[in-house]
Amino acid sequence: MPYVLPQFLVPAALLAFVLGACVGSFVNCAALRRETGESVLTGRSHCPHCGQTLGALELIPLLSWLLQGGKCTHCGAGLSARYPLVELVAGISFAAIVVADVLWGEAFSLHTLHWLILAAILLYASLVDIDSRTIPDACILAAIAVRVAYIVLAGPVLGQIDASAVALESLIGAFAIALPLLAVVLIADRVLGRDSMGGGDIKLFFVAGLYFGWRACLFLIMIACFIGIISALVKQQRELKAHEERASILEEVGFTGEAEELNLRHAPIVFGPAIAAACIITMVVGRQLVMWYAGLF
Numbered sequence: 476m477p478y479v480l481p482q483f484l485v486p487a488a489l490l491a492f493v494l495g496a497c498v499g500s501f502v503n504c505a506a507l508r509r510e511t512g513e514s515v516l517t518g519r520s521h522c523p524h525c526g527q528t529l530g531a532l533e534l535i536p537l538l539s540w541l542l543q544g545g546k547c548t549h550c551g552a553g554l555s556a557r558y559p560l561v562e563l564v565a566g567i568s569f570a571a572i573v574v575a576d577v578l579w580g581e582a583f584s585l586h587t588l589h590w591l592i593l594a595a596i597l598l599y600a601s602l603v604d605i606d607s608r609t610i611p612d613a614c615i616l617a618a619i620a621v622r623v624a625y626i627v628l629a630g631p632v633l634g635q636i637d638a639s640a641v642a643l644e645s646l647i648g649a650f651a652i653a654l655p656l657l658a659v660v661l662i663a664d665r666v667l668g669r670d671s672m673g674g675g676d677i678k679l680f681f682v683a684g685l686y687f688g689w690r691a692c693l694f695l696i697m698i699a700c701f702i703g704i705i706s707a708l709v710k711q712q713r714e715l716k717a718h719e720e721r722a723s724i725l726e727e728v729g730f731t732g733e734a735e736e737l738n739l740r741h742a743p744i745v746f747g748p749a750i751a752a753a754c755i756i757t758m759v760v761g762r763q764l765v766m767w768y769a770g771l772f
């Protein structure tokens with residue numbers, strides 16, 4: 476691993492953070508406009524409440540939201556914390572990916588670029604999954620196209636990697652992860668009598684195998700399940716609390732009818748964001764994990 480001067484690492488991380496925040500802002504806008512049916516390419520950014528077109532100063536990722544106190548400067552309506560949150564997550568992800576690649580001797584290479592593009596695609600897929608519980612096939616196809624373009628460009632064109640070896644490992648990784656999962660899910664669906672995991676989630680795991688290979692994906696699946704279960708538990712607790720509050724309000728006003736039943740068991744887990752987060756974590760620490768694991772034997 477080449478020695479990297481710390482004074483080079485910090486500006487690289489800052490630059491990546493700013494780039495990530497801008498990409499996060501765009502991706503969030505694209506996901507929100509998918510919901511409203513607007514085109515992301517035409518039409519200037521506007522306040523979702525009053526429709527006022529936003530000026531350059533109101534479009535700075537993170538800063539605009541913070542300086543405006545989370546409110547529209549035209550109508551004063553509150554702007555969702557989702558804007559700065561997505562920008563922050565994207566900024567941190569980009570910075571961490573760039574730092575990891577610099578430390579791994581792949582500073583600002585085609586490799587870094589194709590991971591950053593994958594991170595942006597995964598962020599978009601996560602937001603759409605949260606909003607509409609689907610993972611667009613376009614995201615999967617785009618991710619596959621980026622991986623193929625990387626292997627072709629870094630292989631035969633630039634001669635940086637052994638393209639046939641990387642392509643073979645990618646294919647083995649993708650199918651070795653996705654096919655067993657598909658089998659488990661089909662069996663689980665039969666046994667449980669309902670959908671246990673969405674098809675989009677399996678396609679995301681396919682993409683993960685394509686990018687990280689089967690070794691890193693063993694960690695990736697564990698991390699994704701851990702994040703998915705924790706977030707499902709947190710969501711369940713919040714829904715339970717909200718239900719109890721509703722019930723106590725109904726009791727206070729003397730409502731005696733049949734209260735709506737809370738059905739937590741069959742609420743589907745939104746698993747896409749957990750897989751996406753596990754992919755980002757794998758980009759940052761996956762290589763160390765695989766090396767540590769290989770060192771055990």
Ligand SMILES: [Zn+2]
Binds near residue numbers: 527547550
């Ligand atoms: Zn407004």
